[in-house]
Amino acid sequence: MRVQVLTIFPELFAPFLATSLVGRAIEKGLLEVRVHDLRSFTEDRHRSVDDEPYGGGGGMVMTAPPWIRAVRAVSEEGEERPWRVLLSPQGARLDEAKVRELGEKSELVLLCGRYEGIDERVRLTVVDEEVSIGDYVLSGGELPAMVLIEALSRQVPGVVKLADSVANDSFRAGLLDYPHYTRPPVVEELAVPEVLTSGDHAAIRRWRQREALRATLAKRPDLLGSEALARLTPEQRRVIDQVWGQVRDEARRDEK
Numbered sequence: 085m086r087v088q089v090l091t092i093f094p095e096l097f098a099p100f101l102a103t104s105l106v107g108r109a110i111e112k113g114l115l116e117v118r119v120h121d122l123r124s125f126t127e128d129r130h131r132s133v134d135d136e137p138y139g140g141g142g143g144m145v146m147t148a149p150p151w152i153r154a155v156r157a158v159s160e161e162g163e164e165r166p167w168r169v170l171l172s173p174q175g176a177r178l179d180e181a182k183v184r185e186l187g188e189k190s191e192l193v194l195l196c197g198r199y200e201g202i203d204e205r206v207r208l209t210v211v212d213e214e215v216s217i218g219d220y221v222l223s224g225g226e227l228p229a230m231v232l233i234e235a236l237s238r239q240v241p242g243v244v245k246l247a248d249s250v251a252n253d254s255f256r257a258g259l260l261d262y263p264h265y266t267r268p269p270v271v272e273e274l275a276v277p278e279v280l281t282s283g284d285h286a287a288i289r290r291w292r293q294r295e296a297l298r299a300t301l302a303k304r305p306d307l308l309g310s311e312a313l314a315r316l317t318p319e320q321r322r323v324i325d326q327v328w329g330q331v332r333d334e335a336r337r338d339e340k
């Protein structure tokens with residue numbers, strides 16, 4: 085998969101792209117990320133990318149021409165026309181389903197705006213989709229682009245070790261993760277749940293399923309809506325039926 089990024093702060097991306105899982109994915113050639121400085125697509129002496137808003141009001145707006153030139157130029161580099169995503173609070177919320185959908189594109193162009201935003205005609209002419217990472221206001225689309233790249237990198241075959249993807253199964257099923265423990269066996273008088281040291285792998289699986297359900301019910305019950313339930317496997321639904329009442333009673337008890 086190839087991702088191209090358009091930004092006035094390309095230097096923000098260097099350490100991110102060189103580090104950890106994303107760094108290794110790029111090193112191995114599983115992921116290609118090219119970061120372009122929007123200013124190199126300006127044509128005036130001052131390389132300006134912003135201007136005052138029509139209609140007045142505070143702040144500055146990014147002008148359309150450099151964006152349109154930049155998107156068209158980087159779109160022509162590959163074989164197919166890339167899918168062009170604008171990071172903005174007006175977009176559809178990024179979730180794991182959206183990450184999977186975007187991960188199916190062979191090439192993406194990510195537009196990272198700054199200031200009060202980008203001239204609307206950019207969205208109208210060269211953007212396929214707007215994506216938001218959440219309902220809060222940031223100063224630019226660069227962190228959202230990195231969030232998206234990191235989530236996408238995990239979907240590229242060979243990037244995440246098999247053990248990790250198996251551990252992720254519960255989230256993929258639309259549930260929160262189960263609690264994790266490692267050495268030492270006792271921390272602040274809290275022992276590791278016995279089942280995890282029992283060697284009984286079936287019992288460990290059941291415990292993790294149950295804890296994932298319990299955490300979801302207690303912390304994010306919205307994830308257990310009807311569409312989420314419909315996506316569960318028959319086995320997971322059986323587990324839900326078994327522990328539902330028990331877990332719900334415990335959650336209610338914890339609330340008090």
Ligand code: 4HQ
Nearest residue numbers: 171172197216217222224225228
């Ligand atoms: N932005 N999710 C860029 C965001 C944002 C978000 C605010 C994007 C400023 C110029 N982007 N504009 N939340 O807050 O994606």
